[in-house]
Amino acid sequence: MRQGECRRPERFDALFADFAPDIAAYCGWRAGSSSDAQDAAAEVFLTAWRRLDDVPEGEAARIWLYATARRVIANQRRSFRRRAALHERLAAKASLTTTSDPEHALVHDALRRLGSRDREVLLLAEWEGLSPSEIGTVLGCLTVTARGRLHRARKRFRAAFEELSSAPAPAPLRGELRVREGGS
Numbered sequence: 001m002r003q004g005e006c007r008r009p010e011r012f013d014a015l016f017a018d019f020a021p022d023i024a025a026y027c028g029w030r031a032g033s034s035s036d037a038q039d040a041a042a043e044v045f046l047t048a049w050r051r052l053d054d055v056p057e058g059e060a061a062r063i064w065l066y067a068t069a070r071r072v073i074a075n076q077r078r079s080f081r082r083r084a085a086l087h088e089r090l091a092a093k094a095s096l097t098t099t100s101d102p103e104h105a106l107v108h109d110a111l112r113r114l115g116s117r118d119r120e121v122l123l124l125a126e127w128e129g130l131s132p133s134e135i136g137t138v139l140g141c142l143t144v145t146a147r148g149r150l151h152r153a154r155k156r157f158r159a160a161f162e163e164l165s166s167a168p169a170p171a172p173l174r175g176e177l178r179v180r181e182g183g184s
Contacts, residue, residue: 012049019062020045023069030073032080043072110160118153125150 024041031037047068048055055061111119124130124138136146 008052012045012052015048015052015055015061015065016045019065022062023065026066026069027073030069031076036073036076040069040072040076044069047072106161106164109164110157113160113164114153114156117149118156121146121149121153122157 020041023044024037027037027040027044028034031040044065048065055064111122114122121135121139124135125132130138132147132150133143135150136143139146139149141149
């Protein structure tokens with residue numbers, strides 16, 4: 001090891017000891033929740049570790065850490081907004097799918113009835129278009145094992161779908177009945 005590499009852990013430890021409370025407090029009042037604040041503070045010091053050679057010495061290091069914390073929290077907020085927007089789009093699409101096409105709703109309900117392993121194998125094959133050998137690579141198993149899992153998952157899906165398809169439709173609510181009678 002070179003001389004600078006030996007000092008690296010010591011320098012980081014000193015940086016953390018000197019400034020962690022300040023950075024944690026800053027993140028605490030800027031982040032959306034306490035867990036976000038903890039994540040942000042951890043990310044700041046992870047960045048400091050990775051870029052330790054870029055961190056200035058002395059009191060200037062504190063300013064560098066604050067600036068890093070500000071960017072980390074901004075990234076968290078952008079990520080949260082993207083997740084919220086995606087969630088809204090998916091929820092809107094799911095409601096359109098279930099209301100406009102009853103067969104899609106049956107497919108989604110049948111998928112929900114499957115175990116997570118069956119659902120994953122089916123989605124990798126049917127949604128992502130992966131072959132059994134590719135599925136085996138993703139799952140970390142042999143191709144023959146993936147092929148067997150896919151076969152069993154399709155069989156369980158078919159049974160769940162047929163069970164849902166043959167189930168009688170739920171009776172309309174009293175208010176819905178009146179609307180339909182009045183509108184006809």
